[in-house]
Amino acid sequence: xxxxxxxxxxxxxxxxxxxxxxxxxxxxxxxxxxxxxxxxxxxxxxxxxxxxxxxxxxxxxxxxxxxxxxxxxxxxxxxxxxxxxxxxxxxxxxxxxxxxxxxxxxxxxxxxxxxxxxxxxxxxxxxxxxxxxxxxxxxxxxxxxxxxxxxxxxxxxxxxxxxxxxxxxxxxxxxxxxxxxxxxxxxxxxxxxxxxxxxxxxxxxxxxxxxxxxxxxxxxxxxxxxxxxxxxxxxxxxxxxxxx
Numbered sequence: 001x002x003x004x005x006x007x008x009x010x011x012x013x014x015x016x017x018x019x020x021x022x023x024x025x026x027x028x029x030x031x032x033x034x035x036x037x038x039x040x041x042x043x044x045x046x047x048x049x050x051x052x053x054x055x056x057x058x059x060x061x062x063x064x065x066x067x068x069x070x071x072x073x074x075x076x077x078x079x080x081x082x083x084x085x086x087x088x089x090x091x092x093x094x095x096x097x098x099x100x101x102x103x104x105x106x107x108x109x110x111x112x113x114x115x116x117x118x119x120x121x122x123x124x125x126x127x128x129x130x131x132x133x134x135x136x137x138x139x140x141x142x143x144x145x146x147x148x149x150x151x152x153x154x155x156x157x158x159x160x161x162x163x164x165x166x167x168x169x170x171x172x173x174x175x176x177x178x179x180x181x182x183x184x185x186x187x188x189x190x191x192x193x194x195x196x197x198x199x200x201x202x203x204x205x206x207x208x209x210x211x212x213x214x215x216x217x218x219x220x221x222x223x224x225x226x227x228x229x230x231x232x233x234x235x236x237x238x239x240x241x242x243x244x
Contacts, residue, residue, distance in 0.1 A: 027085075027086050027087050027122060027123070027124050027125075027128065027217055028086060028122065028123045028125075029082060029086040029120070029122055030121040030122055030123055030187070031119075031120075031121045032080075032082055032089075032119065032120045032121070033053055033117065033118075033119040034053070034054060034056075034057075034059060034078050034080045034091075034116075034117065034118055034119075035052060035053045035054070035059075035078075035116065035117040035119075036052055036059045036060070036061045036076035036077065036078050036093075036095075036114075036115070036116050036117075037052065037061065037076060037114070037115050037116075037117075038061050038062065038063040038074030038075055038076055038112070038113065038114045038115070039063065039074055039112070039113050040063045040064065040065040040072035040073060040074045040097075040110075040111070040112040040113075041065060041072060041109075041110065041111045041112070042065040042066060042067050042070045042071065042072045042109075042110045043067050043070060043108065043109070046065075057079060057080055057081050058077075058078070058079045058080075059076075059077065059078045059079075060075075060076075060077045060078075061075065061076050061077075061114075062074070062075040063075070063112075065110075065112075069100075069101075069102050069103055070100065070101045070102075070103075070108060070109070070110045071098070071099075071100040071110060072097075072098065072099050072100075072110040072111060072112040073096075073097070073098040073112055074096070074097050074098075074112040074113050074114045075094075075095070075096050075114045076093070076094070076095040076096075076114040076115055076116045077093055077094050077095075077116075078091065078092075078093035078116045078118070079091065079092050079093065080093075080118055082120070086122070087216065087217040087218065088214075088215070088216050088217070089118075089120055089190070089213070089214075089215040089216075090213065090214050090215070091118050091192075091211070091212070091213045092210075092211065092212045092213075093116045093118075093194065093210075093211045094114075094116075094208065094209065094210050094211070095113075095114035095115050095116050095151075095194055095195060095196040095208070095209050095211075096114050096196050096198075096206065096207065096208040096209070097111070097112035097113045097114055097149075097196050097197040097198035097199075097205075097206070097207045097208075098112055098198055098204075098205070098206050099111055099112050099147070099198040099199050099200040099204065099205050099206075100200060100204040101147075101200040101201060101202060101203065101204070102202075102203070102204070103202075108201065108202075109199070109200065109201040110199070110200055111197070111198070111199040111200075112197065112198055112199075113195060113196065113197035113198075113207075114195070114196055114197075115193065115194065115195040115196075116193070116194050116211065117191075117192070117193050118190075118191070118192045118193075118213070119189070119190070119191050119192075120189070120190045120191075120215070121187065121188070121189050121190075122187070122188055122190070122217075123186065123187045123188070124183055124185055124186065124188070124217070125185055126185060126219070126220075127182060127183065127184060127185065127219075127220040128182070128183050128217045128218065128219060128220050129180070129181070129182055129183070129217070129218050129219070129220040130157070130165075130179075130180065130181055130182075130183055130215065130216065130217055131179075131180045131214075131215075131216045131218070132157070132166075132177070132178070132179045132180070132213070132214070132215045132216075133176070133177070133178050133213070133214045134153075134155055134168075134176070134177045134192065134211070134212065134213040134214075135174075135175070135176045135177075135210075135211070135212045135213075136151075136153045136170055136174055136175050136176075136194065136209060136210070136211055137174045137209070137210040137211075138151040138172065138173065138174050138196070138207075138208065138209050138210075139151070139206070139207075139208040139209075140172070140206070140207055140208075141204075141205065141206045142198075142200075142203065142204070142205040142206070143203045143204050143205075144200060144202045144203015144204065144205075145202060145203065146200065146201035146202040146203060147198075147199065147200040147201070147202070147203040147204060147205040148198065148199050148200075148205055149197070149198045149199075149205040149206055149207035150171065150172070150195075150196070150197050150198075150207050151171070151172065151194075151195070151196040151197075151207050151208060151209040152169070152170060152171035152172070152194070152195055152196075152209070153168075153169070153170055153175075153192065153193065153194040153195075153209065153211060154167075154168070154169045154170075154191075154192070154193050154194075155167075155168050155177065155190075155191065155192040155193070155213075156168070156189075156190075156191050157179075157188060157189070157190050157191075158188065158189055159186055159187065159188050159189075160186065160187040160188065160189070161186070165179075165181060165183070165188070166179045166181075182220050183217075183220075190215060192211070192213060194209045194211045195209070196208050196209040
């Protein structure tokens with residue numbers, strides 16, 4: 001009779017395992033926006049294309065303003081892909097501003113900026129693990145006493161209740177961000193923005209930013225309930241006892 005009780009305990013423990021480990025959460029892509037923009041200015045003749053939004057996977061925008069000898073160029077490119085299972089978001093992009101004003105004087109000067117945006121709203125119905133890797137590589141060049149160049153990014157993940165999962169803001173130097181964690185069921189918003197700009201009242205300047213990101217969602221291993229732990233322990237104990 002003792003042997004039969006041991007076998008019964010092992011069977012119960014194994015039967016409970018699939019329900020614990022076989023969770024298959026559903027992730028729904030609610031909306032995704034990718035956007036690029038650029039603005040340039042020379043001698044007060046502004047050209048501003050603030051945003052070009054699209055659901056396409058690739059975007060390129062370049063604006064140029066010139067009144068010799070002054071020149072301003074703002075550009076942005078963005079390639080983003082959301083996989084068919086709605087769990088993986090990848091993106092690469094660049095933004096830059098180039099300003100050249102070799103002659104100083106009243107009313108002269110050039111300024112330019114490029115910017116990009118990736119925004120993803122999604123919902124998870126079961127606990128999921130997220131893995132995010134993002135990189136910002138900047139290049140800042142300037143000549144002359146009255147020139148400037150800058151590049152920055154801001155990225156965040158937050159819930160619809162306002163709880164911030166992570167947030168990062170960087171300006172100037174290149175940086176890499178790694179974040180991982182567990183998301184409870186609910187709705188979330190992932191956002192990444194990058195901007196590069198340059199300005200010159202005398203001289204030249206270039207600000208450039210290269211951005212890359214990988215954002216993955218995968219089923220999270222749920223924490224086993226105390227009853228499941230007890231059954232698993234009882235099964236292992238019974239197996240050892242039966243073997244002896």
